[in-house]
Every structure is written in structure tokens, then in C-alpha cells.
Amino acid sequence: MRAYILYCITAFMVLGCSSKAPSVNEYTLLSPPIFVKKNAPKSSKSLTVSSVKSLASLSTKNIIYLYENGESAPYLYSRWSDTPSVLIQRALLSSLNEENLFASLSPATSSAQADWVLESDLNAFYHRFSKEASEGYIDITYRLIDARTKRPLASKRFMISSPSSSMDAQGGVEALKKSTLELNRQVIQWLNTLIKETK
Template sequence: MTNVCSRALLATVLTTTLAGCTVFPAREVPRQFALAEPEVTAKERIARSVILRVDTPVAASPLDTSRIVVRQDSGELAIYGGSRWRQPATDLVRDQLIEALRQSQGFTGVVNEISRSRSDWSLLTDLGQFQVVYENGSPVATVRLDAQLMDERSRSLLSTRRFEARQASTDESLEAVVAAFSRATNQMAKDVVAWILEQPAP
């Protein structure tokens, strides 16, 4: 009985002791950021009879992750510690494009690649840059997208174009950097919308 009581007392002491300290360091929960929604003014036009599919952009590491990337003066890529995008950067850009294209009201429908809907055109893209670049000691959000517009019925390429957008951050805080990314991505999305709407209706 004495041994049982001693073990119970020891367990109580250990529990009380461990409650006041951390044996292993607590893992820091990263801050998550999202882009502001794009703002595209709908044109006064009749929506063309096109269902447009927007595929998720292709990107190499680390742009295919949710890390917030910064390109240093040496050319080396680094990341902002303790923070990340809410989604991988490729998903963020895809969703921005879809929302901007829907806001334009220029199409019968705009869907993503997992939609079971039949599509007439598809937008295929490569995300070449989605990072902060320091210029003269100040951070600049830089986005570059190579786009291909394809006719799904004929499997022919309708048009290709490279889009680039750059927006200087007001300061080096993460909040200001994210706001600069939102402005740059919004500008890029507007340019993509205008380019697609320039294409002859089928």
C-alpha cells in the first residue's frame, strides 16, 4: 500500500511540475495572409457564348508553396519566417483570375479545372514570379505570368502573352508587403481579363 501511495504522490508531483513548464518548445503558429479581392469593372457588353476554364498555374518551387518569398540582392530566394499565404501562391493567382473574369461579365461562365462543366476555351498559365524584390533597399511585390489561351474544341492556340506587374510596398512590414501583392495581382488580373476579351468571339 505504501508503494502504491508513493507512486500516486510522484505522479501528482510530476503533473503539477510539468503543468508549469514546457518540456518541448511550443511550435509557433504562422500568421496567414490572403490577397484582397480583385476589382474589375464590368463592361457594357453582351456576354459571349463562351465557358472559360481557368487552370491552376504551373510554378517551380518555392512558388508552388504557401511561403511568402523574397529575392535577395544576391539572387538567393528566401522566405518570410512565421508567415505564409492562406493557400499556395498558384491557387491564390488562379482564384484571383477566376474572380476577375467573373466580375467582367464577359462570358457565359468561368470555371476551374475540377469543374465537370464543358468548356470552350481554357486559360493555361505559368507563374514565373510571385515574390518580393528589394530595389534601392525597398520591397517591391513582383508578379509575372505567362498565359496561353486555347480553344478546347479545335485544340488550337488562340493567343499567348506575358503579364508582369510590380507594386512598391509602403514599408517593410508584412501587412504592407501583402497589400503590395494584392495591388500587383489585381493589376495583372485586370490585364489578363482585357486581353481575353480582345479575342474574337467564336
């Protein structure tokens, strides 16, 4: 009897050690950098891209899905490599650097003094579900500030959505990547227009 009990305990311990929790998949928004020959900057201004301010629910690494009724929750075994705010800021900095709009470009952590500051408020960054489909949805407002006078020069709200190829975390990530690329394209177009207007 004693031997049987010891056998059961040993078997339980082996099973307990061998059963592992599912691994967590980690995703990023950043694409590999594209090295291209740059033309002269389109503006003599310098720009600082401030840290993106966001809702508390978007201040973690969770990948969040959202239903039509407003109910939301994080995917259990998938997450971002950093918070959406940080990923969006880095993605925009990368796109701006490739576009070469400004004489110099710096993140909020830099001590460099810039002519303009780009601030932003992130209101939505979700894998959003409807009855028969899903999409990567972003809602963010950007403000361009004169760093010397602290006066706002312009502001614009961007609401971007891209269809998802699947109704899971991976599909949501791919859709949000597409939405982020489209967001960057529209923000750069907006900034380009402002540069022309302020010359």
C-alpha cells in the same frame, strides 16, 4: 537538497510549458466579393480557367522574399492561406465573374466542357527587395487555347510590380495583393481584346 532539485525541475517544466512559439500569420489574396448588377456577357464563348502551373519553389504556402542577387527565403511566421497558384487562379476567376465577359466560367476542377481554356505558367511571385525599397513582383504567362482543336489562339506574358509600404511580410503581402489586382485588370483587358478580334 532533494527539495531544491524538485523545485528546479518543477520550475523548468512550468517555464517550458509557458513559452510558446510565435503565432503564424496567414494571408490571402482574395477580397470580399462585390455584388453588382451584371450586363449580358460580352462573349457567347465559355471559358475554363486551368490550374496555374508554377515553379517548385512557388508550390508551397510560403511567402517568399527575393534579393537582387537572386537569394531567396521564406518568411518564418507568415504564410499564404493556400499556394500562390491556387490564390491567383481564384482571384482571376472572381474578377472574371464580376466582369461577366463569358457566357459561362468554370475552374479546372469542373467537368463542364468549355469553348476556350486559359492556361498559365507562374514564374515569379515574390516580395522583391532592392537596395532601398521593396515591391510585390509577379511574372506569369497566359495562353488561350481552343478546347476543340487544342490550338493556341494567343499568349501573353505579364510582369507586374507594385511598391511595398514596408519591408516586412505584411508589406510584401499588401504589395502582392495590389500586383494581383493589376494583373487581373490587364488579363481581362487582353481577353476583352481577343473576344472582339474573334467575333
